Amino acid sequence: MATIDRQTATLALAHALVAAERGLPVIPLSATKLPALRSPHRGDDPPVRCRGACGLPGHGVHDATTDPAAVRALFAAAPHATGYGIACGRPPHRLIGVDLDVGTAPGDDSTAALWHLAERHRFAIPPTVTVLTPSGGRHLWLTGPPDVPVPNSASRLARGIDIRGSGGYLVGPGSVTTHGTYRLAPGTAHLAPAPCPRPLLHLLTPPTRHPARARTTPPHPGSRQGQGLVQFVRAARRGQRNTRLFWAACRAYENGFGDALTDALTAAALHTGLSEQEARATIASAARLTTGGPELP
Incomplete structure (x- = not known):
């Protein structure tokens, strides 16, 4: 071994x-x-x-x-x-990663959702570097202009479509994980990352909010997004507790309510058997990764 x-x-x-x-x-x-x-x-x-x-x-x-x-x-x-x-987001390529997840619920098809967006907003999905994930999903590599930072997001564009932009990263082809190996899709190894179509770039860069209007309060108690992340952590089994907590915390910070959800995520982690020190250290690590630079994830 x-x-x-x-x-x-x-x-x-x-x-x-x-x-x-x-x-x-x-x-x-x-x-x-x-x-x-x-x-x-x-x-x-x-x-x-x-x-x-x-x-x-x-x-x-x-x-x-x-x-x-x-x-x-x-x-x-x-x-x-x-x-x-x-x-992602770093020169010279300024990569934008379009992460197409494999859904588990009926009707979940992130690839179809992307094509629907392309049709609706009148842009073509260009041939580009494509990485196949062990779960059956795929990562499309696109490039962005130097003056338009693209934030990370999770399912904001459409269900099952995550975006990796400034402050995020993509797992590189050839990487070995607990679930398998990331590989280049056949026929894409010779390609260079294609420029992101302008209509898609517009969808990925929401209007800048006035600081006074930025969300400073916790998510509503009935928020499916916040509660879904908490339940995701509570359902973790031994061997995946830290990974799930880190992932959920990243998603919370990416969507603007990481600090507000910290206590709930910590409580969920304690439910799985993590100590409070371990839980808060993992959440702090997620905060550093996602908010330490121009930003999720």
């Missing part, structure tokens, strides 16, 4: 170096698809929101780099890494 692990780590580094050579900033990921390096500020009270200015690794997507020596150093510090993440 140790030999297989070393081989997987070696391949992950090799794939990451190839991506870096193509101008794609990368970070090492664990088999859970989370950044493989722990924050150097874990346990700090009050929590420290650092974007890497301290000079130490462990700041998630803020560690992403295209420098080969720096990439090797990151992977050397994370020998258990089995994959790599590609930072």
Whole structure:
């Protein structure tokens, strides 16, 4: 098993170096698809929101780099890494990831939903780099203009369509996770990421809200989105508790009510058996990842 692990780590580094050579900033990921390096500020009270200015690794997507020596150093510090993440929104490509999930409920078809949007808003989905996920979904790689930051979002565009933009990352092809390997879709390996169609870009960049009108109150008690995230965490089994909590916290912060939902998410994590310290540290890590830069996820 140790030999297989070393081989997987070696391949992950090799794939990451190839991506870096193509101008794609990368970070090492664990088999859970989370950044493989722990924050150097874990346990700090009050929590420290650092974007890497301290000079130490462990700041998630803020560690992403295209420098080969720096990439090797990151992977050397994370020998258990089995994959790599590609930072979105960063020059020169300024990637926008369209994550088409596989739905479980009847009628869930994110691919069909995207085509419906394309038809409704009169744009074509261009041939582009496409990555197949172990769950059967796919990631479409698009590029954005330098003057239009695209925020991360979860199912805002349509059910099952998540967007990875500034401050987010995509799991790179060749990465090995607990559920399988991410692979390039046949016939797309030779393609370059296509420019995002202008109508789609408009859909991905909601109008800027006046600061005084920004949401500062908790979500309504009956909010399906907030309560759905809490129930998602409460349903976690041993081995997936931290992963589910981190994912839910990221989604909450991406949608503007992370701080308001912190106590409810913590209570849900305690229900699964996590300690309060573990839960709050995981939520703080999600906050740093999603709100540490121009932003979800």
